[in-house]
Amino acid sequence: MTTLKQLTAQDVEKHASRDSCWIIIHGNVYDVTEFLDDHPGGSKIILKYAGKDATEEYDPIHPPNAITTHLPKEKHLGPIDPNTVRKVVKEITVEEKARLERFKNRPPLSECLNLHDFEAVAQAVMPDKAWAYYSSAADDEITNRENHTAYHRIWFRPRILVDVTKVDWSTTILGQKSKMPLYITATALGKLGHPDGELNLTRGAAKHGVIQMIPTLASCSFDEIVDAAQPGQPQFLQLYVNKDREITKRYVQHAEKRGIKGLFITVDAPQLGRREKDMRMKFEDEGSEVQRQGSGVVDRSQGAARAISSFIDPGICWDDIPWFKSITKMPIILKGVQTWEDTVKAIDMGCQGVVLSNHGGRQLDFARSGIEVLVEVVDKLKELGRWPVPNFEIYVDGGVRRATDVLKAIALGATAVGVGRPFLYAFSAYGQDGVEHALEILHNEFEMNMRLLGARNLKEIVPEMVDTSSLRSHSGSVPDDRLYNVNYQSLKLASLRNIQEGAVAKSKL
Numbered sequence: 213m214t215t216l217k218q219l220t221a222q223d224v225e226k227h228a229s230r231d232s233c234w235i236i237i238h239g240n241v242y243d244v245t246e247f248l249d250d251h252p253g254g255s256k257i258i259l260k261y262a263g264k265d266a267t268e269e270y271d272p273i274h275p276p277n278a279i280t281t282h283l284p285k286e287k288h289l290g291p292i293d294p295n296t297v298r299k300v301v302k303e304i305t306v307e308e309k310a311r312l313e314r315f316k317n318r319p320p321l322s323e324c325l326n327l328h329d330f331e332a333v334a335q336a337v338m339p340d341k342a343w344a345y346y347s348s349a350a351d352d353e354i355t356n357r358e359n360h361t362a363y364h365r366i367w368f369r370p371r372i373l374v375d376v377t378k379v380d381w382s383t384t385i386l387g388q389k390s391k392m393p394l395y396i397t398a399t400a401l402g403k404l405g406h407p408d409g410e411l412n413l414t415r416g417a418a419k420h421g422v423i424q425m426i427p428t429l430a431s432c433s434f435d436e437i438v439d440a441a442q443p444g445q446p447q448f449l450q451l452y453v454n455k456d457r458e459i460t461k462r463y464v465q466h467a468e469k470r471g472i473k474g475l476f477i478t479v480d481a482p483q484l485g486r487r488e489k490d491m492r493m494k495f496e497d498e499g500s501e502v503q504r505q506g507s508g509v510v511d512r513s514q515g516a517a518r519a520i521s522s523f524i525d526p527g528i529c530w531d532d533i534p535w536f537k538s539i540t541k542m543p544i545i546l547k548g549v550q551t552w553e554d555t556v557k558a559i560d561m562g563c564q565g566v567v568l569s570n571h572g573g574r575q576l577d578f579a580r581s582g583i584e585v586l587v588e589v590v591d592k593l594k595e596l597g598r599w600p601v602p603n604f605e606i607y608v609d610g611g612v613r614r615a616t617d618v619l620k621a622i623a624l625g626a627t628a629v630g631v632g633r634p635f636l637y638a639f640s641a642y643g644q645d646g647v648e649h650a651l652e653i654l655h656n657e658f659e660m661n662m663r664l665l666g667a668r669n670l671k672e673i674v675p676e677m678v679d680t681s682s683l684r685s686h687s688g689s690v691p692d693d694r695l696y697n698v699n700y701q702s703l704k705l706a707s708l709r710n711i712q713e714g715a716v717a718k719s720k721l
Contacts (some may be wrong), residue, residue: 230441236297239291283499349487352577392618479547612630623678
């Protein structure tokens with residue numbers, strides 16, 4: 213192992229083959245020869261950077277510590293002498309030039325009047341691979357669309373002649389103050405959309421007094437995100453459980469020491485859902501796999517999602533809850549609960565909450581929306597004489613685009629609602645300014661809708677203010693949401709290569 217002297221670029225360039233493959237990541241050299249066939253994204257993408265600096269390709273789709281965690285220490289060869297590294301001028305493709313031109317011609321931020329607008333701009337200006345990862349969902353994407361559509365089958369019953377000169381929609385979530393009954397929920401790979409990644413969310417959350425949930429699979433490191441927070445700014449942690457429980461234990465306990473206020477354990481992803489937009493983009497991006505000697509064909513068809521998630525333990529079960537309680541004093545919330553039975557079990561196991569969620573429609577297609585499950589859960593808890601539940605909070609996520617969506621969930625018993633993709637689209641299009649403007653839009657929507665509902669605070673948003681009689685009617689006719697439908701990019705079918713290459717990939721602004 214070369215560790216006593218600083219390596220030069222010339223040293224690395226000698227190892228640019230399948231038989232001996234070294235790469236540079238963040239100024240350090242790694243021998244990845246034995247890892248080539250195990251890389252979830254296939255060997256071709258690594259070999260493209262054999263003997264070179266792969267940081268630019270690595271950064272957006274890997275958590276910062278991925279290579280140091282998963283590569284044996286003897287394969288960490290040491291630092292590179294920066295004076296020996298030649299600057300590589302990256303060739304800009306015709307497609308990239310067109311994307312940069314669209315980015316330059318974005319509408320001013322003031323023209324974004326709602327969260328749908330950010331999605332429209334992001335779709336036009338993001339790299340295709342990034343858009344495919346953020347927007348993709350499972351199978352036919354029925355659940356992804358149902359998450360949003362379900363809110364349209366809930367109607368308001370507003371009260372009148374209430375003095376709403378002053379309205380207050382602030383709340384507490386797990387005992388932490390929030391200026392809105394929502395939190396920025398965990399979404400992976402922020403740097404796919406913007407170089408600052410999740411830091412855009414941290415800074416925007418600080419300015420608007422809302423809570424950010426830090427994802428396990430963030431592009432920025434956990435400590436970077438925590439360090440970017442303001443003093444006293446509360447943050448939660450979303451956890452994918454590692455097959456190596458010692459790694460999970462260290463991560464959780466480090467988070468607790470850093471002041472994280474809640475542990476949200478993802479429980480709906482024992483296996484990754486098929487996200488065909490992401491999968492097809494990966495396939496088109498790298499082309500057909502060349503047959504390797506003695507190795508057959510590498511399956512690289514799982515897209516960015518597969519490349520970052522192979523460590524997740526499919527064996528996590530109810531028996532693990534006592535173990536989690538033994539390693540941390542943070543409140544434990546199960547993220548991805550989809551039935552009343554599992555909600556009751558979470559209560560009985562001593563958890564502090566659940567997120568009624570189907571993973572943004574990215575796991576099991578035809579799973580019900582979180583808002584529909586919320587009605588089922590609260591009705592059953594009332595029937596059992598267990599509502600409200602002391603020291604236990606219920607959250608919902610998926611499909612939220614308006615403050616009215618949030619208020620419907622609050623009326624039906626949720627403490628708060630998680631919002632994910634809209635903030636990704638906001639910073640992908642406009643950076644931190646986009647996140648802040650999105651939160652300002654929601655702020656204004658809350659103020660208006662609280663007044664129109666006749667509620668002065670969230671305690672006055674009660675079940676009698678909503679009509680859910682159509683909620684379970686999945687085929688019920690309601691007016692189309694034109695903004696949502698315009699943004700929705702239909703799934704592609706397989707097509708002949710020459711037709712694909714000549715077609716316009718997607719509509720742009």
